[in-house]
Amino acid sequence: MIYVVFVEPESPGNIGFLARTMKNFGLTNLVLINPCELKNESYYQAMHARDVVSNCEIYETLEEFLEKANISTAVATTGNAGGSYNISKIAVTPETLSDSINYGGNICLIFGREGNGLSNQEIALCDVIVSIPTHEEYQIMNVTHAAAIIFYELFKKEKSYPVDTLEPASAQEKKSLTAIMDEIIVKLGYPEHKTKNAQLVFDRIIQRAFITGREAHTLKGTLRRINLRTKEK
Known part of the structure; x- marks a missing residue:
């Protein structure tokens, strides 16, 4: 007590x-x-x-x-x-x-x-x-x-929060996000050094952030649609 x-x-x-x-x-x-x-x-x-x-x-x-x-x-x-x-x-x-x-x-x-x-x-x-x-x-x-x-x-030693639905995104899920964004950035027609910088920044943001698997799935779908609608420069 x-x-x-x-x-x-x-x-x-x-x-x-x-x-x-x-x-x-x-x-x-x-x-x-x-x-x-x-x-x-x-x-x-x-x-x-x-x-x-x-x-x-x-x-x-x-x-x-x-x-x-x-x-x-x-x-x-x-x-x-x-x-x-x-x-x-x-x-x-x-x-x-x-x-x-x-x-x-x-x-x-x-x-x-x-x-x-x-x-x-x-x-x-x-x-x-x-x-x-x-x-x-x-x-x-x-x-x-x-x-x-x-x-x-x-x-805080006693309290546990329900995290069943908050499964973090796997390394593979994060990697697929950065792969799609890499394609989008290439299509934007930046100079090579700016392309690499933009890709690196996005990768760092994704790796640093806490993203759930569900969020990664939703974001991946959005990036795919952007990728499809973005024309090659």
Whole structure:
């Protein structure tokens, strides 16, 4: 089970935004540590995730929650991974976290205050620190934006999209496309060097693009008709 823990949220709206982000990625267990008052704004901003706000658990301290919830892995989030000599653990990226975390027990993802994040004491209670690489000019992200990135990295391991009808075009299918286009380009009467350049560019585009077999079949039919109607120069 994955818990999302928001420590001392200062804005009722951000609680709603976080709940909404959680539900986007199939997470429903919201825990608030010594939060501000839950107001209508929390439910309004949650939109279709109002149930996540309604069912949230509230604790006075992070220590109390970690003890009662039988957490196997506590993950702290921070925007100041590098350069803080007070942080005793090495921060990992969300992708690394997703690859290495053990989903067997109770996991909690802990997000800090909007103003100054988690304290060093709170971070010390955690097993792992995760940080999102950002530009040096503005390194600190909004808590819900950071949460969305972390949730996505965890969720993409579970989500599979239906790709039965999206079979990529084979090498032979791509080759037949470039062969027909080569004939068309020759018919245009370009100088030899321009003909070769045009053929090379089309070939590179086709090889680089993700084209399904169905798309290749349709494009091939179109190019054949163009080829038939193009007169030799």
